[in-house]
Amino acid sequence: MPLRVYNTLSRQKEDFQTVESGKVSMYLCGPTVYKPAHIGHMVGPVIFDTIKRYLTYSGYNVTWVVNITDVDDKLINRANEKGITVEALAKEMTQDYFDNLKTMAVDGIDHFPYATQHIKEMQEIIATLIEKGFAYPLDGDVYFNCTRDEDYGKLSGRSLEQMLAGTRAETHGGKRHPADFALWKGSKPGEPAWESPWGPGRPGWHIECSAMAKKILGDSIDIHGGGLDLMFPHHENELAQSESCTGKPFARYWMHNGLMQASGTPGKVGGGHDKQGDRPADLAAAKEAQEANKLAGSKGAASVKELFSRHDPETIRFFLLATHYRSPIDFSDERISETGKALEGFYRLFETYERVAGNSFYSLKVATKRSESAVLHGEPAAYFHELNELRRRYLESMDDDFNTGGAVGVLFDLRKTLNAFISDHKLDSASAEKGQVPSLTAGMTLLKELALMLGVFREAKQKAASTDDGTLDGLMQLVIQIRADARKNKNFAVADLIRNKLNELKITLEDRTDQTLWRKG
């Protein structure tokens, strides 16, 4: 079954066909680096990182570009507020962005072009557009001429007439059409400025992406991604200016990810038959609360770094991928904690595997290409048949517009299969059927192969080693020994007291037939 991708341009899933066979060029609109990233900024990178992993696994050679917008009104304003230069602010926030990507295990980005380093390329595009009649200078600015662009609006499904009807904002004096947007903005004194044929100024918002995508990936790219909020006007305008400039299709597939939303917004509770919301006062309050809860642009949205202090980044990544990328994600601490609980089961399985097989799940060697991933054979046949079936289902989900939610479901099924296998053959006990361990390893290897495409379970968790030099474990072994003696003497009151007190300290004991294990949490 071929890979299918939902294309915003056609509003449907299409068979995936690249411009150049075997290669994929991918451009994702990156951040304007004016404030610390919040969780919403990580959605795109995590999703497209996963997409790249899957495409690479599927045999494509992928080049992925994410731009850094380091000149913009927001930057100028913020820098002024903080009393620092635009460059200093941009540098600081870019580093913040990079740190967050690393923590989120997003490592597939090949190029990070900076807007300020591509002014020349932008000016070239603007000059070409003027030459072709798609743009006109006006008092030091340059505007794109929307009316000249026959299919303007094709991405977001708007027509110029509609936009005219909806606009009541005053338009810049000489603009020929209210929808015309700035390619070049003449600068006011004190603002960052570059020389240009139209006077000193800085680039408009959309032109940077056109310029950098063209320079690094060529006139026609395969995948252009970004948040749904960028579809209009950003992507629409980017598309318009790029195609008007080159006369070629700009991007084959436009992919838009859903936006992060804070949960607890009024109206969500009550199931729709709640009459309380009908009173105007409540409606107003609800609206206000929604604004406050809205993540995008909200000053109150927690930074990613702050979030990392409360949740494991792997959990956050898994959480983001458990929902389809085109759906809005309902974000809350509770949701993430729930995901954390779900992941516990995997970590338990990895520990069990290490006890059973004597080597770490994380050190298993796996196929990194679909073509290298062989169909599994072995005994028991039913078990191997199931493994192959799960693998098939997983790839089928991913082939269907990168349905990571479905793929995640398969991972849980695989976990269950492996746990059942361990249970059936008593592998985690003194009476283990040792001959079955290689079969377990085959299943664990499959689990790792599939998980790696999502960018999870890549390496073992750091065991808070910084604050513990082994003293705690030594102490725990002592306590466990004392408790074991008590149990042997049927002094369960003492044994239970120890266990309960440890529970209060967030330490859990597991009595197995041959030993007692402990863990935090």
Place this chain on the structure above:
RNA sequence: GGCUCCGUGGCCAAGUGGCUAAGGCAACGGAUUGCAAAUCCGUCAUCGUCGGUUCGACUCCGACCGGAGCCUCCA
């Protein structure tokens, strides 16, 4: 007002024109355990409402109700 999109079990969330509507969290029953924990086995939905198309719809179309986003340089 215009343009997109969504409404699946207590909560979250995949999916499909007809064969058992994934999975997670929670809950419940059983196995196991001194009791727990972990694990295993099992139970728990007719898919917002009303119409229509169809041999057949949760899946397609329409209306309605409810929700979200964009139309204001937010990923």
